[in-house]
Amino acid sequence: MSLKNDRFLKALAREKVDVTPVWMMRQAGRYLPEYRAIRKQAGDFLSLCQNPELACEVTLQPLRRYAFDAAILFSDILTIPDAMGQGLYFAEGEGPKFRKVIRSAADVESLPDVNIADELSYVTDAVALIRKELNGSVPLIGFSGSPWTLATYMIEGGGSKDFRLAKQFLYDHPEAMHLLLDKLARAVTDYLNAQIRAGAQAVQIFDTWGGILSSAAYREFSLDYMSKIIGGLITENEGRKVPAIVFTKNGGQWLQAIAGSACQAIGLDWTTDIGRARSHVGERVALQGNMDPTLLYAGADAIRREVAAILKSFGAGPGHVFNLGHGITPEVDPEHVAVFVEAVHELSSQYHT
Amino acid sequence: MSLKNDRFLKALAREKVDVTPVWMMRQAGRYLPEYRAIRKQAGDFLSLCQNPELACEVTLQPLRRYAFDAAILFSDILTIPDAMGQGLYFAEGEGPKFRKVIRSAADVESLPDVNIADELSYVTDAVALIRKELNGSVPLIGFSGSPWTLATYMIEGGGSKDFRLAKQFLYDHPEAMHLLLDKLARAVTDYLNAQIRAGAQAVQIFDTWGGILSSAAYREFSLDYMSKIIGGLITENEGRKVPAIVFTKNGGQWLQAIAGSACQAIGLDWTTDIGRARSHVGERVALQGNMDPTLLYAGADAIRREVAAILKSFGAGPGHVFNLGHGITPEVDPEHVAVFVEAVHELSSQYHT
Numbered sequence: 001m002s003l004k005n006d007r008f009l010k011a012l013a014r015e016k017v018d019v020t021p022v023w024m025m026r027q028a029g030r031y032l033p034e035y036r037a038i039r040k041q042a043g044d045f046l047s048l049c050q051n052p053e054l055a056c057e058v059t060l061q062p063l064r065r066y067a068f069d070a071a072i073l074f075s076d077i078l079t080i081p082d083a084m085g086q087g088l089y090f091a092e093g094e095g096p097k098f099r100k101v102i103r104s105a106a107d108v109e110s111l112p113d114v115n116i117a118d119e120l121s122y123v124t125d126a127v128a129l130i131r132k133e134l135n136g137s138v139p140l141i142g143f144s145g146s147p148w149t150l151a152t153y154m155i156e157g158g159g160s161k162d163f164r165l166a167k168q169f170l171y172d173h174p175e176a177m178h179l180l181l182d183k184l185a186r187a188v189t190d191y192l193n194a195q196i197r198a199g200a201q202a203v204q205i206f207d208t209w210g211g212i213l214s215s216a217a218y219r220e221f222s223l224d225y226m227s228k229i230i231g232g233l234i235t236e237n238e239g240r241k242v243p244a245i246v247f248t249k250n251g252g253q254w255l256q257a258i259a260g261s262a263c264q265a266i267g268l269d270w271t272t273d274i275g276r277a278r279s280h281v282g283e284r285v286a287l288q289g290n291m292d293p294t295l296l297y298a299g300a301d302a303i304r305r306e307v308a309a310i311l312k313s314f315g316a317g318p319g320h321v322f323n324l325g326h327g328i329t330p331e332v333d334p335e336h337v338a339v340f341v342e343a344v345h346e347l348s349s350q351y352h353t
Numbered sequence: 354m355s356l357k358n359d360r361f362l363k364a365l366a367r368e369k370v371d372v373t374p375v376w377m378m379r380q381a382g383r384y385l386p387e388y389r390a391i392r393k394q395a396g397d398f399l400s401l402c403q404n405p406e407l408a409c410e411v412t413l414q415p416l417r418r419y420a421f422d423a424a425i426l427f428s429d430i431l432t433i434p435d436a437m438g439q440g441l442y443f444a445e446g447e448g449p450k451f452r453k454v455i456r457s458a459a460d461v462e463s464l465p466d467v468n469i470a471d472e473l474s475y476v477t478d479a480v481a482l483i484r485k486e487l488n489g490s491v492p493l494i495g496f497s498g499s500p501w502t503l504a505t506y507m508i509e510g511g512g513s514k515d516f517r518l519a520k521q522f523l524y525d526h527p528e529a530m531h532l533l534l535d536k537l538a539r540a541v542t543d544y545l546n547a548q549i550r551a552g553a554q555a556v557q558i559f560d561t562w563g564g565i566l567s568s569a570a571y572r573e574f575s576l577d578y579m580s581k582i583i584g585g586l587i588t589e590n591e592g593r594k595v596p597a598i599v600f601t602k603n604g605g606q607w608l609q610a611i612a613g614s615a616c617q618a619i620g621l622d623w624t625t626d627i628g629r630a631r632s633h634v635g636e637r638v639a640l641q642g643n644m645d646p647t648l649l650y651a652g653a654d655a656i657r658r659e660v661a662a663i664l665k666s667f668g669a670g671p672g673h674v675f676n677l678g679h680g681i682t683p684e685v686d687p688e689h690v691a692v693f694v695e696a697v698h699e700l701s702s703q704y705h706t
Binding site: 162163164167168171172211212213214215216217218250252253270271272273276292293294295297298299302306309313325329331 | 525603605645646647652655659666678684
């Protein structure tokens with residue numbers, strides 16, 4: 001099936017486009033009243049993720065309102081540890097939690113391999129259904145959490161302020177940590193390949209917590225495992241390249257190293273100057289980002305000014321996918337998202353003549 | 354009075370030392386049982402800050418246990434907004450809060466100038482007393498929060514997860530934000546100069562929240578005001594240079610710009626490779642840091658390994674003050690701090706032959 005809008009895939013391949021493509025991390029989310037309605041219907045968050053029809057519906061919702069150039073699978077980053085039997089749940093008003101936690105080498109050794117086809121068919125079913133419903137309008141992005149990010153939740157038993165337990169485990173039991181990360185990397189590889197086979201046309205690895213590590217520990221415990229995953233991914237499907245995007249929040253100091261992972265694009269948070277990033281790694285990878293999501297609380301003038309500044313910083317030519325520097329937050333006014341998306345398309349055309 | 358141990362000041366001046374000097378952010382703090390006893394005696398945290406005798410006592414406590422090469426004034430970063438009438442208080446188990454908040458240009462305009470001698474004499478009295486009690490053993494560091502960091506607390510009314518209100522104010526009312534930052538920069542300059550006159554032999558500006566800004570906003574709303582402050586500081590006192598250290602948490606991407614502020618040293622958090630930082634700015638400034646404070650939860654072997662790795666990354670020669678990459682946390686075992694300090698002195702001598 002031909003793709004009606006392939007700007008996103010072209011930009012990732014650093015090919016010429018008419019305007020800069022744009023999507024938003026968490027674009028299917030709580031800032032949309034229609035999302036909140038479906039979420040209520042589903043019951044809890046996890047039931048929504050596990051219901052392919054409803055996951056498909058919320059994936060498509062933002063595309064009905066805004067001219068986004070890509071859809072992203074609605075799911076959670078913690079589906080793999082859940083499929084390993086860790087017992088993921090969401091306490092209302094709190095973040096994700098696990099009933100079982102990893103606290104010893106023995107805990108790591110007893111973790112089962114995941115059979116993606118059996119355990120995570122609800123995800124691949126959603127991917128297939130979304131592709132069908134998208135009907136070639138825009139490409140679909142699949143995703144997973146990075147091994148290190150998954151490991152932090154599995155060890156801490158949920159989110160954390162200082163990741164004390166995960167880091168203590170890393171520093172006092174590096175071999176057990178490597179075993180855990182290796183198991184996770186193999187599962188993530190299988191998982192992303194299953195999403196690609198089901199129809200995902202690009203994949204993003206969310207390394208939400210890589211940026212809390214020291215520079216050396218980031219390479220050894222996060223980036224190396226993302227590189228391993230990328231080395232194992234299906235690179236072409238349906239006659240098209242399947243690009244991989246690595247997003248390490250707070251990873252702006254390590255762009256050269258990340259570009260060495262063989263990813264096609266690097267996601268940038270808003271603390272990185274995208275022009276400077278381009279001058280460092282723009283010959284090797286495309287760049288995705290990077291407006292501060294908090295700008296969406298400001299007025300239309302401020303949003304347009306910031307979009308213009310980021311486009312100008314990146315400069316002329318291909319290789320830029322516009323995005324926020326992190327996920328959109330629930331309290332944003334949906335009207336502000338319209339201003340954002342329109343500004344990207346309108347103000348970027350001058351850079352693509 | 355001659356200084357018995359001047360390693361810290363020599364390292365900041367990038368002069369030859371015998372071993373790398375070391376101190377810890379929040380070295381006078383809750384991880385020490387003797388601190389908790391004095392804190393209990395004082396009542397609340399603010400009463401402890403405002404009592405020069407008790408502030409002096411807790412400043413000296415860590416120096417009785419460990420061979421630190423500098424003392425740092427015990428105080429809070431938010432004394433200036435408090436002196437401006439914002440009503441600082443600490444709710445038990447929560448962070449700092451303000452009774453009054455800044456939400457409009459009018460709020461900014463009505464902020465009074467601070468008369469440091471009147472309003473913050475408890476701080477300068479503590480500085481003078483600590484200097485007397487130190488009796489030349491090690492130098493004393495004075496400090497303040499950065500204007501941007503103070504502004505975030507004044508606008509949010511306390512700490513924040515996403516600094517939504519502070520950023521909204523910045524983006525929608527940039528002129529009012531500049532007026533606020535200018536008022537704060539003038540007050541901080543007066544405040545640090547008063548600390549220097551009272552006996553502080555070096556000063557550090559804690560820019561705890563500069564790293565949550567975009568690269569461009571950091572320069573305009575945080576770094577520029579720190580540069581202004583440094584330009585107004587007393588540069589020599591008692592026949593010695595008075596160095597200024599800028600610590601922007603998450604500022605590792607902006608070291609070249611920070612070095613341009615005319616500071617003598619840059620504080621690094623643990624995400625920055627100190628060897629790489631040295632190769633970028635080591636000819637212009639000294640570097641302070643940068644072990645992950647979470648390492649202090651790990652065992653002695655892991656602590657020594659990490660100290661060795663940081664010393665090796667910095668390499669031979671002067672210009673390094675060892676520190677953590679952020680403040681020590683309350684749950685750390687004081688024995689681990691002893692391992693840390695000893696490791697720095699013992700393992701660094703090879704780099705200073």
